Amino acid sequence: MTGLESILSQIAGDGQKEAEEILEEARKKAGEISEGFKEKGAEQVRAILKDGERQAQDLRDRAKSAAELEQRNQMLVFKQQLIGETVDAARRTFEEAPDGEYFDTLLALYTRFAREGQGELHLNARDLERLPDDFLSRMRKAVPGAQVTISPKAHDVESGFLLVYGGVDINCTFRAIFEDAYEELRDTAGRLLFSSQAAAPTA
Incomplete structure (x- = not known):
């Protein structure tokens, strides 16, 4: 090379x-x-x-x-x-409620809502038939200044009564009373029904 x-x-x-x-x-x-x-x-x-x-x-x-x-x-x-x-x-x-308790409740409502002056108390047919003989006298004794009579004519109310003073109606039926107090009753019922659940410890 x-x-x-x-x-x-x-x-x-x-x-x-x-x-x-x-x-x-x-x-x-x-x-x-x-x-x-x-x-x-x-x-x-x-x-x-x-x-x-x-x-x-x-x-x-x-x-x-x-x-x-x-x-x-x-x-x-x-x-x-x-x-x-x-x-x-x-x-x-x-x-x-039994008649005695029922009319005691009506008298308590009347005592609370009645006022002085002339008026008329309206009941349904069933309550007129079982009305105690002394109920009117008990009404007058409970509210002496109220000159209220009991209408002999049956009215279309479920329970309780209507208290009429001239053109003013005071609705004292049990349904109306409970509806007026519904909010308070609902809260009370809620506490009674569910307070134990609310207080129960969580897992």
Whole structure:
């Protein structure tokens, strides 16, 4: 081999070596880039999964809140219904009381609402039939200044009575009395019915 050929051969060898080094470096860089893309892709996948879990949890939380709200609404309706039934039952105990107790209650109402002057007390047919003989005298004794008579004509009232002074009607039926006092009676019934539940320790 001549000197020139030797020099050319060395140059070729050096070029081949440098080319291989460049190729190896390129492979290394390509591997790093590939790993980078893999890691970035994995991060994106993890982010998507995390966001999906968050959305799923949000849906579960909203569903739970909606269910709890519906349960509270149903419980409120149930409580209101039960309180209303309790108040109605209390009213019926007055309406269905034995005659003596019933007319004692009417006299108490009359004593509370009667006033001085001429008036007329109206009862239903059933109460007129069972009216105690001394009821009018008891009325006059209870409120001496009131000149009230008992109408012999039956009127369309469920229970209790109407007290009429000229053009002024005082509604003393049990239904009207309970309706006027409904808010207070409802609160009282609610405390009696549900105070033990409110005081019970939570698990």
